[in-house]
Amino acid sequence: MSETIRLVVNGTERTVQTVEQRRLLDVLREDLQLTGTKYGCGEGQCGACLVLLDGKPTRTCILPVSAAVGKEITTIEGLAKGNELDPVQEAFLEEGAMQCGYCTSGMILSASALLKENPHPSDEEIVSAMNGHICRCNGYPKVVGAIRRAAEKGRS
Amino acid sequence: MKKNNPNRSGQNGELEANSQLSEFALRRRTFLQVVGTGVMITVAGPRARAQSGRGDTRNAVSARLFLNRDGTITALSGKVEEGQGPRAELTQAAAEELRVSASQIRLVMADTELVPDDGITAGSRTTPRNIPEMRQAAATARELLTELAARQWEVSPTALSVTEGVVRNSSTGQKVSYQDLAQSSELESLFENAVRTTTTVTPVADWKILGQSLPRPNARDLVTGAHQFPSDIRRPGMLYGKVLRPPSFGAPLESVDLSAAQAMDGVVVFQEGDFVGTAASTTHQAEEALKAIARTAKWKLPVHRATHETVYDHLREHARRSDGRVNGNGSVEEGMAASEKTLSETYTVAYIQHAPMEPRAAVAEWTDETLTVWAGCDGPFRAQNDLREAFGIPAGKVRVIIPDMGGGFGGKHSAEAAVEAARLAKAAGKPVSVRWTREEEFTWAYSRPASVIECKAGLDKSGHCIAWDFTNINAGGSAIDTPYSIANTQISSVGSSPPLRQGSYRCLGATANNFARESFMDELAAATEADPLEFRLAHLQNERLRAVLQEAAAKFKWTDRRKQLASDRGIGLACGTEKNSVVAACVEVLVDKNKGTFKVTEICEAFECGPILNPSNLLSQVHGCIIMGLGGALTEEMEFKDGSLLNAAFSRYRVPRFRDIPKIDVHFLENHSIPPAGGGETPIIAVAPAIGNAVFAATGIRLRAMPMRGLKGRGA
Structure with missing residues (x-):
């Protein structure tokens, strides 16, 4: 049965009328038009659908919308402050760390969560934190470079 | 004439807001109307070119480039951006030969209404074939604009040079910008000149923009989530569609009972032979309806002997x-x-498998017997042809737009999702988005x-x-x-x-x-x-x-x-x-x-x-x-x-x-x-x-x- 569900998305309370078992991914994309969050695999393997729930990287393709109630959802659309990009977004641009760009939203959100927890990760720590993301353009080296660059921005 | 207005395309935010493109489209519309009367058939526009099939000798500069009144340049390519970089490189090619900065170029890609048929995006052909075409057209445009200035000043064009979008006469100090030249009444006829094979393009040693690491022009939209991939396109009233797949390759459908799905509120169910699909206002609902159908489906299972081991x-x-x-x-x-x-x-x-991050996806919309499809495939004109054949309608009634898509690697030459979305949209009387799942992409893509x-x-x-x-x-x-x-x-x-x-x-x-x-x-x-x-x-x-x-x-x-x-x-x-x-x-x-x-x-x-x-x-x-x-x-x-x-x-x-x-x-x-x-x-x-x-x-x-x-x- 359809229910009224309240979500806090990118700092704003949003109300959706939906069945509870729908995936958060579909509610974000179809009901809230936040299409920056992507479908990639439907089994939590690739990270294209990743958002932050209370700051924690979370895969939305295997998460019922009800599980996000009462939590702060941050999608890629909510990362920049107005026109001012997040340092990770800037670093991805400077490094040219995207080819088709379809995996980019999830990668940027994961990286921003990593840097919040560990502002100066080693390459090994970057690889370990990012290993749950798949890029089929296989642009991994520049993504590692971008995260390193974002960390350096934090250092200066 | 709604069909000729790219501002309704919603291809991406940039396009929506792009006044240069809308001006360009307006002129092209006029142009196409003229073509429609048959008066100018020898210089047929892209539509006519598409109708006549490939191998057409359409060679006017305007097929590739157009100077907008604000001095920016609209460049046109039938190639598809799927992460391999043609958006930056075609932009660089046009900018280099026109002697303008890359930011002055507005590149429109892969929209059958607006661009020439450059075939499918494959075989590493963009660099050896389409980049030279763009350079040649842009170098010709620069010459034509230089000649226009020369006529206005009554000097020889050889006395003039172009830097940063300004034509200059170094001996007199006279100068005129492309933007000023764009106000000329001769502009449209000027761009109807054929691309000159005699014009020399800039030698590699003199490249200023080509040879540089220009970032992808819409990169910012990729890091903010603003770019709309084919699977992100949304149209008013749009439904989400699902298609019934057989349990094994080539299995024909023997029987199916649609009644349970048909009884679901707000669900569109469509069957035509072996093609069975559902559409609803959420993916979840369309999936539920499809599951109800799949439970009743009986298939004739062919014998498949080969396995990955044999x-x-x-x-x-x-x-x-x-x-x-x-x-x-x-x-x-x-x-x-x-x-x-x-x-x-x-x-x-x-x-x-190629397994591009974005599985096949398309949105189809029918308006008064004309069909517009936003699809994730690498051949806009090939997709147009598939749709034309599937529905028995003329190419002029089908517009295919390929928004920059989520990977291909040679795996998206075919436009299955486009045809599926168009069938469901026709049945639903509403736009329909079909987005393959990862399992479908692995199983049903070549x-x-x-x-x-x-x-x-x-x-x-x-x-x-x-x-x-x-x-x-x-x-x-x-x-x-x-x-x-x-x-x-x-x-x-x-x-x-x-x-x-x-x-x-x-x-x-x-x-x-x-x-x-x-x-x-x-x-x-x-x-x-x-x-x-x-x-x-x-x-x-x-x-x-x-x-x-x-x-x-x-x-x-x-x-x-x-x-x-x-x-x-x-x-x-x-x-x-x-x-x-x-x-x-x-x-x-x-x-x-x-x-x-x-x-x-x-x-x-x-x-x-x-x-x-x-x-x-x-x-x-x-x-x-x-x-x-x-x-x-x-x-x-x-x-x-x-x-x-x-x-x-x-x-x-x-x-x-x-x-x-x-x-x-x-x-x-x-x-x-x-x-x-x-x-x-x-x-x-x-x-x-x-x-x-x-x-x-x-x-x-x-x-x-x-x-x-x-x-x-x-x-x-």
């Missing part, structure tokens, strides 16, 4: 050897007879062919190869000819009866052919106890290929490292040429003999594709090729049985991830003696054989099947 026997058994393409020189029989030693080995390559490659060779007394007999079954003839100088060769590519739907992949059959050739060359070198590098160089006259081979070897310190071989550490190399570019790779592997595993620890690749259009983009492409090549070399394989795919998921089909990436070292050789060649495919072909050769160097074990999973059962 596929190689199957391909050999069905090989059509008599009608294969045969190349060669000398006499292989005589060469073999004269040989001191002969070798014969067989290599196999598995079926693999795959890279599996193949069997049979190699025989003969060595003379001095260890020189004098006979080469090479047959590829099922993978195709890409890069099949050996670049080595061998007196007697017989080389053929033969078809078979493929058990899976198969098609293009990054560099086509070149990966299979190069894997077999470069592994077998290594076997020949080992048979003569020669250094693999020296053995290749002794047979290689192709100067470009020699240069990359020597560069990779030097940067990798091949000769020194070869002297320090250990049983747990091996190095290997391979090279190859395809699509007018050359590549060589040196690889190091670390072997764990107890576990029977190995790990690729280092790849050093040297690559040359003529003058480099955009170094940063080229580096991304080479990274992509190397790492994608690791997947096919080590882990990727479609497993199938009884006509079903057994591993249609990323959890069961292992693609490269961050942790798999070895130390990668890329070196470009820049060669200005040839025109620029594409760089997004060939760098993949040297990876697998170099790995296999490195494993052999460490262990003496020869891996002849891709993927090379490990050494278990191989005496390790």
Whole structure:
């Protein structure tokens, strides 16, 4: 049965009328038009659908919308402050760390969560934190470079 | 006339807000209306060109470029951006020859209403074919605008030059900007001039914008999530569609009961023969309805004998050897007879999937018998043709737009989702979005062919190869000819009866052919106890290929490292040429003999594709090729049985991830003696054989099947 569900998305309370078992991914994309969050695999393997729930990287393709109630959802659309990009977004641009760009939203959100927890990760720590993301353009080296660059921005 | 207004397209935010484009579209609309009356049929616009099919000689500058009143330039290309970089490079080409900054160019890609038919986006053809076309058109436009200024000033155009979008007369100090010239009443007729073949384009040495690492022009929209991929397109009233799939390949539908789904509130159910689909206002609802239908579906299951394990026997058994393409020189029989030693080995390559991050997706919308489709495929005009045929409507009634999409790698030549969305949209009377799941993309998209490659060779007394007999079954003839100088060769590519739907992949059959050739060359070198590098160089006259081979070897310190071989550490190399570019790779592997595993620890690749259009983009492409090549070399394989795919998921089909990436070292050789060649495919072909050769160097074990999973059962 359809229910009224309240979500806090990118700092704003949003109300959706939906069945509870729908995936958060579909509610974000179809009901809230936040299409920056992507479908990639439907089994939590690739990270294209990743958002932050209370700051924690979370895969939305295997998460019922009800599980996000009462939590702060941050999608890629909510990362920049107005026109001012997040340092990770800037670093991805400077490094040219995207080819088709379809995996980019999830990668940027994961990286921003990593840097919040560990502002100066080693390459090994970057690889370990990012290993749950798949890029089929296989642009991994520049993504590692971008995260390193974002960390350096934090250092200066 | 709604159909001609691209502002309704919603292709992306940039387009919506792009007043230059809307001005351009307005003029083009006028133009098309004139065409519609038949008055100007000899200079038909893109629509008419599409109607008349490919090979049309439409050659006006306006087919490629248009000067907007604000001085910006709209450039048009039928190519698709899928991450390989044409949006930046075509922009650079136009800007370079027009002498404007790249930010002055508004590039419109892959919209059948607006752009010329540039064919499908494939084969590394954008660089050798479409970049020169854009440069020639832009150089012509610059000349025409210079001549317009010259007429206004009553001077010879040779006295004038253009910098930063301003035409100047250095002797008088007069100047006029493109923006001023754009106000001229002559502008439209000026751009109807044919592209001049006589106009010289800027020599590589003078490039200011080409040759630079221009970022992708819409990169910011990719990091903010604003860019709308085909699966993100949303239209008013749009429904989400799902399509019923058979349980195995080619199974016809015997019966189905739609009533449970039809009883669901707000669900559209459509059946036409074997095509059954649902559409609803959420994906969830469409899926629920489809599940209800799937439970009732009865299928006639055909017998599928081939499995991923028996596929190689199957391909050999069905090989059509008599009608294969045969190349060669000398006499292989005589060469073999004269040989001191002969070798014969067989290599196999598995079926693999492209698995682009964005599975096939399309939105279709019908308005008054005209159809607009936003689709994720690499051939807008091919998709238009598929839709035209599917619905029996003229091409002029079908517009296909390809928003920059989420990857392709040669796997999106076909537009299945576009046709499916259009069928459901027609039934629903509303726009419908069909987005394949990962499982559908793995199962129903065409795959890279599996193949069997049979190699025989003969060595003379001095260890020189004098006979080469090479047959590829099922993978195709890409890069099949050996670049080595061998007196007697017989080389053929033969078809078979493929058990899976198969098609293009990054560099086509070149990966299979190069894997077999470069592994077998290594076997020949080992048979003569020669250094693999020296053995290749002794047979290689192709100067470009020699240069990359020597560069990779030097940067990798091949000769020194070869002297320090250990049983747990091996190095290997391979090279190859395809699509007018050359590549060589040196690889190091670390072997764990107890576990029977190995790990690729280092790849050093040297690559040359003529003058480099955009170094940063080229580096991304080479990274992509190397790492994608690791997947096919080590882990990727479609497993199938009884006509079903057994591993249609990323959890069961292992693609490269961050942790798999070895130390990668890329070196470009820049060669200005040839025109620029594409760089997004060939760098993949040297990876697998170099790995296999490195494993052999460490262990003496020869891996002849891709993927090379490990050494278990191989005496390790």
